Each structure stands twice: as C-alpha cells, then as structure tokens.
Ligand SMILES: Cc1cc2nc3c(=O)[nH]c(=O)nc-3n(C[C@H](O)[C@H](O)[C@H](O)COP(=O)(O)OP(=O)(O)OC[C@H]3O[C@@H](n4cnc5c(N)ncnc54)[C@H](O)[C@@H]3O)c2cc1C
Ligand code: SF4
C-alpha cells in the first residue's frame with residue numbers, strides 16, 4: 001500500500017508544533033500500525049532527518065504506552081484495541097492518515113507524539129490501593145470467599161491499562177473513566193471496601209486538582225476505551241463519592 | 251581472582267530459610283531512614299522490592315525507563331503464577347513444587363534457593379489477595395487453579411490471560427502507597443547507565459533523564475538490579491520493545507559475574523513471524539495447552555497444500571493428523587515442558603511438516619475443547635487470547651486452529667547471585683529475571699512471576715537488611731567523589747560518541763543482524779562450529795557498529811534512537827558471551843541443546859559428571875576473553891535423573 005501520513009511534529013514542550021506530510025510506500029497489510037511507523041522512521045533516519053518520537057513498549061495491547069490519535073480517534077478506527085494492535089489491513093491503498101498526540105491540559109506534549117501522563121500516577125498515589133503491608137503474614141487467601149460475580153466485576157474494572165484514551169477523546173478531558181475503574185475495582189472486593197469512601201474522595205479531589213475536566217456523560221470514553229471499561233464504573237464512583245461527601249460534611 | 255561463595259545457610263533444606271530469617275541482622279528503625287537503597291526496575295521484582303523496603307523505612311529511590319512504573323514488562327505476563335497451596339487437594343506440597351522446579355530446570359539449579367522459592371510461594375497468593383488482586387474464582391467464591399506444563403498438579407493461580415497485569419498493578423499500588431508516604435522517590439523515564447563502586451562496594455548509579463537528556467548521579471548504600479531479562483538480544487522475542495540488558499551488563503562490567511548466559515527459553519506457542527517488517531513476536535499463553543491440541547499433518551503433501559493455501563486444517567481428516575506431543579510423550583502429552591515442546595515443533599517443521607508459507611508453524615487446535623465444553627467456556631477461559639490472535643493473524647481461532655511457532659521468551663541466565671541474591675560486588679543485589687537464580691536450564695511456566703514477587707516481597711527485605719546492618723555508620727554517600735566523576739564522564743563520552751559518529755546505518759540495522767546471528771547459531775539448536783563462527787561474526791558486527799552507526803538528533807532531549815544505541819551496544823557484547831557459554835557447555839540440558847549431545851530419540855543428553863555446575867563468567871576487560879568460574883551444584887535432597895515426560 002502507498003499512504004500519505006500527516007504527522008504532528010513538535011520539538012519539545014516549548015515548540016508550537018505542526019503537521020508534517022510524509023509519503024510512504026510498500027506497506028504490507030500484515031504490518032502493525034507501529035511497524036508502519038518503524039518503516040517511516042527508518043526512512044527518516046536514512047535521509048538524516050529526526051525520526052518521529054512515540055511511546056510504545058509491549059506492542060501487544062497491555063502496557064498502555066502507545067497513545068496516538070489516528071484520524072481523529074484515540075488508538076485509531078477499530079474499537080477495543082490499542083494502537084499497537086491496529087494493523088494496516090484496516091486502511092486502504094492511497095489513504096491519508098492523520099497522526100497526532102493525546103491532547104489534554106493534564107497531558108502536556110513532551111515531543112512529537114509523546115505526552116506526559118504522570119498525572120494518572122498521581123491519582124493512584126492518593127488512594128488507589130489497599131493499605132496493607134507486604135509482609136505476607138496476612139490471612140489465608142481462601143479465608144474470605146468472594147462471590148464470583150464480584151470478583152469478575154473487580155477484574156473487569158482492573159483491566160484498565162492507564163493509556164489515557166478516555167481523557168484524550170473527552171471534550172472536557174475528564175479522567176472519570178480511569179479514576180472510576182480503580183475505585184470500582186477495589187470497591188468490589190472486601191479487602192478494598194474498608195477505605196472505599198475515603199479513596200473516592202481523595203482520588204476525585206486529586207483529579208480535579210490536576211486539571212482534568214468534569215464529566216458531562218457524553219460516553220465517548222467508553223466507546224474509545226481499548227479495554228471496554230464500562231460507564232457503570234462512573235455510576236458506582238458517583239455513588240461512593242456522594243456517600244463519602246455526605247459523610248464528610250457531617 | 252573473584253571467588254564464588256553461595257552463602258547457603260547450614261542445616262536441613264527445610265529449615266534453612268527459617269533459620270536464616272531468625273539469625274539475620276536487622277537495622278534499627280531509626281537508622282533505616284538514613285540509609286538509601288536504589289532499585290532499578292519496577293517490574294514484579296523491582297516494584298515489590300521497592301515497596302517492601304520503603305515500608306520498612308529505608309529511603310528508596312526507584313527507577314524505570316517507561317513513563318510509569320505500571321508499564322514494566324511484567325505487565326504482559328499472561329498465564330499465571332504458581333504456588334504450592336494445594337487448594338485442589340491433588341497432592342501438591344512445598345516439596346513437590348521444589349522437586350518439579352529442579353526437574354523442570356533439568357537439574358541445573360541450586361536446591362536451597364529453589365526450596366525457599368517454593369516455601370514462600372504460598373505467601374505470595376495471600377499477599378496478593380490482601381492487596382485486591384482479582385484472581386479467577388470458582389462459583390463457590392474460592393480461588394480457581396489451572397495446570398501448566400511439566401507438572402501433574404493444578405497449582406497455577408490466574409486472572410484470565412492477564413495475570414501479570416493484575417499482579418503488577420498490585421505491586422504498583424503498593425509502590426504508589428509508599429511514594430505517597432515519601433519513603434520511595436520514583437524516577438520515571440530514567441535509564442540507568444552505569445553502576446558506581448566506591449571502595450569495592452556498589453554505592454550508586456549514573457542515570458540519564460530520558461526527557462531532558464541530563465546525566466544524573468544517584469548514591470545509595472546498596473543497589474538492586476531488577477531490570478528484567480535479555481531476550482531482546484535476538485531482536486525478535488516476546489519481550490517488550492524496551493526490555494534490555496544494560497543494567498545487568500553494567501553490573502557484569504563492574505565486577506559482578508554473569509551466570510549461565512546461554513540458558514534461554516524458547517517458548518513453544520507464539521504467533522509465527524509474518525515478514526521482514528516484524529518488530530516483535532507475540533506469545534500465546536501456555537495455558538492454551540491445557541485445552542488446545544498441537545498437531546501437524548501426517549502427510550507432507552497435506553502440509554504443503556496448507557502452506558500453499560490449497561487446503562485448510564479442516565480438510566485434514568482425523569486419521570491424517572499427527573498429534574506429535576501426545577504420540578511422543580503420552581504421560582504429559584501437550585503439557586510437556588517448554589523446551590521439549592519447542593524442540594518437537596522445530597523437529598516436525600524441519601522435517602517438512604510445517605503448515606505455513608515459511609514452513610515454520612504448527613497447529614494449536616481447540617475444536618475438541620469447543621465440542622467438549624462449549625464455545626462459551628472456552629471464551630471465558632481464553633477470550634482475550636483468542637481476540638489477540640485474531641487481531642494479529644486475521645483468522646478466527648474458534649473456527650480454524652491457531653498457527654504457532656516457538657520464539658525467544660525468557661532468559662534463565664542472568665547476573666550471578668548467592669543465597670542472599672547478592673552479586674559478587676558487595677552491596678549490589680539482583681532480583682527477578684535479571685538474576686540467574688532459580689530456574690536452572692529451563693523455567694517452568696508460571697514460575698517467573700512467582701520468583702519475581704518472592705525475591706522482592708519476601709527475600710530481599712531480609713537479605714538487604716542483613717547486609718545493611720553493618721553499614722549503619724556509613725553517612726550519606728557523596729556523589730562528589732572521583733568515582734562518580736569518572737563514571738559520569740565515561741557515560742557522557744559514550745553518548746557523545748554515538749551522536750557524533752554520523753555513520754550510515756541505523757541502530758535497528760545492527761540489532762536485526764545481531765538477532766539473526768544469535769538465533770541461527772545460539773538459538774534452539776547449537777553446535778561447536780556454528781558457535782565458533784558466531785563469535786567471529788559478532789566481533790565483526792561489533793566493529794562495524796562502532797564505525798558505522800548513525801544516531802540522529804541530540805543528547806540533551808528525548809532521543810529514542812540514542813536510547814536504543816546504548817542498549818544494542820550492550821546486547822552485542824552479551825551475545826558474544828552467550829556463545830562462549832554455549833560453547834563451553836558440552837552437553838544438552840533444558841533450553842540449551844547441543845546437537846552433538848543427544849539421545850538416540852533426539853532428546854537432550856546431559857552430562858552430570860562434568861557439567862553439574864553454574865557457569866559464572868568474569869569480565870576481564872575490553873577485547874579480553876572472559877574467565878569462567880564454576881559453582882558446583884550439589885544435590886543432597888534430589889536424585890539426578892534423566893528427565894522423562896513419556
Ligand atoms: C509475553 C510474556 C508472557 C509471560 N507470561 C508469564 C506467565 O504467565 N507466568 C510467569 O510466571 N511468567 C511469565 N512471563 C515471564 C515474566 O513475565 C517475566 O520474567 C517477569 O515479569 C520479569 O519481571 P522482572 O520484574 O524481573 O522484570 P521486568 O518486568 O522486565 O521489569 C524490568 C524493569 O526494569 C526497568 N529497566 C530495565 N532496564 C533499565 C535501565 N537500564 N534503567 C532503568 N530501568 C530499567 C524497566 O523499566 C522495568 O521497570 C512472561 C513473559 C512474557 C514476555
Ligand atoms: S479507562 Fe480505558 S481508555 Fe481510560 S486509561 Fe483505562 S484503559 Fe485507557
């Protein structure tokens with residue numbers, strides 16, 4: 001396939017940035033999208049230009065590193081996959097493809113397609129855990145049976161990979177889906193219930209402080225989330241949060 | 251000359267660790283906060299170590315090259331984690347897990363370490379459940395288990411096909427808790443570039459801030475390397491793209507010995523290579539072998555017809571299918587250990603029965619499982635893996651069998667450590683896949699996650715305290731010393747060299763070439779002549795690399811080509827060491843298969859008389875041949891046998 005790529009180039013946080021056009025040929029439909037980017041970078045290096053910087057590591061949809069906005073959608077046109085799982089067979093010969101970074105105030109661009117997502121770590125740090133020490137001297141793992149349905153719901157929420165597509169797609173740059181996934185993961189388990197209310201309060205407060213926007217229930221995040229994290233988590237979080245706010249007012 | 255002391259405590263096997271813990275020296279809590287510990291890596295081993303040490307009150311500095319500790323390569327582990335809980339009441343015990351691990355490792359690991367691993371395995375599950383790791387459960391609400399290769403009990407705990415993710419998130423959350431308390435300082439997007447030794451002890455590292463390019467000095471009373479394995483020597487592997495050997499390699503060059511570098515695990519079930527553009531290979535979890543059956547056609551014409559696209563698997567009648575693992579190994583069938591399964595696939599494909607254009611693929615078939623359990627049950631167990639396969643291969647595995655082929659997956663070799671997980675450099679520890687310690691010549695499935703968490707949560711907290719107890723009077727280590735100065739200068743010079751070299755070939759060009767040399771000569775089958783040639787070729791490649799490398803861009807800013815250049819420079823040197831080691835080991839064992847040493851049936855033939863040792867290599871300087879030290883392995887509790895899975 002022959003393609004025209006329109007790629008966001010930005011040389012550092014201070015640079016204004018611009019779209020640059022590249023032609024690329026002989027792309028096999030079996031290539032992954034990132035392998036296509038490797039080919040582009042190979043060409044740029046051979047010409048003595050600077051290759052396009054982009055985050056990636058596992059290349060199998062689990063580390064959450066890759067983060068490209070492709071033709072106006074985070075992780076590209078297919079649903080339920082990350083950019084690294086996208087294959088060129090999803091495009092046609094002659095296509096023009098726009099490739100841009102995540103855009104959100106809380107995710108400043110570092111270079112080209114690389115953004116700073118450390119705000120997500122900061123949200124987890126204020127309570128996205130169970131406060132238990134790592135001595136191993138807890139009770140036996142089977143001491144508390146957990147209904148399979150609860151364990152499964154916890155697991156589903158816990159599969160969030162922290163990629164940030166939900167924020168990137170949201171017109172308010174809200175981090176509700178990400179934050180609620182963690183709150184919901186832990187609230188579904190007896191081990192996490194004890195701190196559930198306080199956790200919700202702290203994480204939501206941090207989210208606001210870091211410059212993520214409000215949720216207006218547009219639902220784009222759920223559609224674009226590569227892991228299918230459900231909006232139900234946001235509802236659960238709102239319940240926890242409301243309960244917690246009422247309590248803390250007392 | 252460096253001397254090897256395994257420092258295994260005296261006494262009966264079952265009491266060693268208990269006794270060690272009882273006798274270990276402690277650091278008084280008020281002294282701990284004056285003691286700094288550096289942990290390089292935030293995978294299962296590093297994150298669990300940093301969280302635990304932080305919790306104990308040490309002042310921990312943690313490093314990873316990704317933008318968040320949560321993205322360490324451990325996140326990609328799929329199938330599960332072993333523990334001798336015996337919840338299934340199928341006769342499991344600490345001893346059996348110990349025995350299976352030693353046997354699976356083809357009798358090339360250290361009894362005392364492996365026993366300790368089996369012993370603490372049960373604590374891992376308790377700990378993780380307490381942290382909120384959502385393991386799979388049965389309808390009664392209790393934890394579920396599955397079987398993995400090379401064993402006959404069900405002891406593998408799992409969270410669908412995302413066990414590594416869930417365990418790492420658990421460790422990451424424990425780490426985050428310590429970060430918020432201030433006991434751990436996190437350095438994301440930092441690459442460790444060298445170890446700094448002062449008066450013979452590890453006292454810090456030089457790191458590069460990957461965003462600004464700044465070269466930083468960090469000092470500590472002890473340094474832990476938990477930087478993962480070196481499978482990416484081969485260019486193509488199931489490891490994440492950034493996985494690298496730099497931290498281990500710098501440890502080696504600063505005096506730590508490197509153990510068994512030639513022991514590499516080639517995983518039997520990966521998605522085959524599709525073309526030259528390939529950047530990495532994708533694993534299909536071993537858990538699939540619980541229900542999937544592996545086969546190739548009995549007739550070469552059928553294999554050819556499938557390869558040409560004239561037939562599909564569905565056109566081959568049952569009686570013309572060769573379920574070769576079930577045929578050759580009736581006792582274990584599709585669940586033989588990885589090394590055995592991989593070699594068997596290679597043997598069939600080399601004999602002309604491969605089922606893809608490249609001739610390098612066999613079938614992994616779920617049709618019987620779907621008939622037996624229904625599609626829903628299969629989907630519940632393996633749904634995400636099937637989806638992953640379909641995305642890459644563009645075929646629906648519910649309808650057509652998967653095509654798979656072995657690929658580089660894990661490195662049993664690594665930095666040599668004693669019972670304390672301390673290297674031969676005092677104060678330098680190595681944990682997780684970065685050390686060589688527990689898996690001998692072949693690792694059993696679901697045992698790497700177990701080892702990583704055992705090292706970090708349960709072993710290092712004791713052994714590091716024990717070491718640091720003698721160091722409480724040492725003040726904060728200054729970064730102004732001549733040693734730091736010198737190390738920093740060397741790092742800067744190397745980076746400047748890369749940038750200013752302005753050759754004609756990209757880093758990937760060299761990496762791919764290296765991968766090809768090592769895969770062909772030091773991969774699934776090795777022999778003397780090939781290995782000797784490979785050493786020559788790697789030396790030539792190294793020369794060419796330093797002459798003709800082109801790294802665009804600048805040092806002082808984000809430069810991913812520059813990052814890769816340093817990693818590949820180290821891989822090239824390690825590749826050479828792997829060949830020396832494979833050449834030295836004139837036997838076949840586990841993942842190391844020397845064609846000259848096989849049984850008449852083509853199975854690995856060990857030579858216990860001469861090779862029951864750990865090969866620990868010492869760096870002797872640029873362009874010098876490394877020196878081999880041997881740590882003799884003594885088996886007091888297990889009788890050495892030829893492994894049989896028939
Ligand atoms: C696809 C796949 C599936 C697997 N499935 C299983 C399974 O089901 N069960 C099982 O038991 N095992 C499995 N394994 C093996 C297992 O995942 C790994 O062996 C294990 O996770 C390694 O953990 P680790 O903590 O040692 O290192 P890693 O998780 O590799 O972490 C390395 C860390 O070191 C950091 N680092 C590396 N170099 C530097 C440097 N120079 N400077 C700074 N930081 C650095 C990285 O940033 C990272 O944080 C699987 C492996 C793969 C590839
Ligand atoms: S909720 Fe979905 S889109 Fe948002 S960070 Fe998690 S995985 Fe990514």
Ligand code: FES
Pocket residue numbers: 055056057058059060061062063064065066082083084085
């Ligand atoms: S590179 Fe890991 S999710 Fe895409």
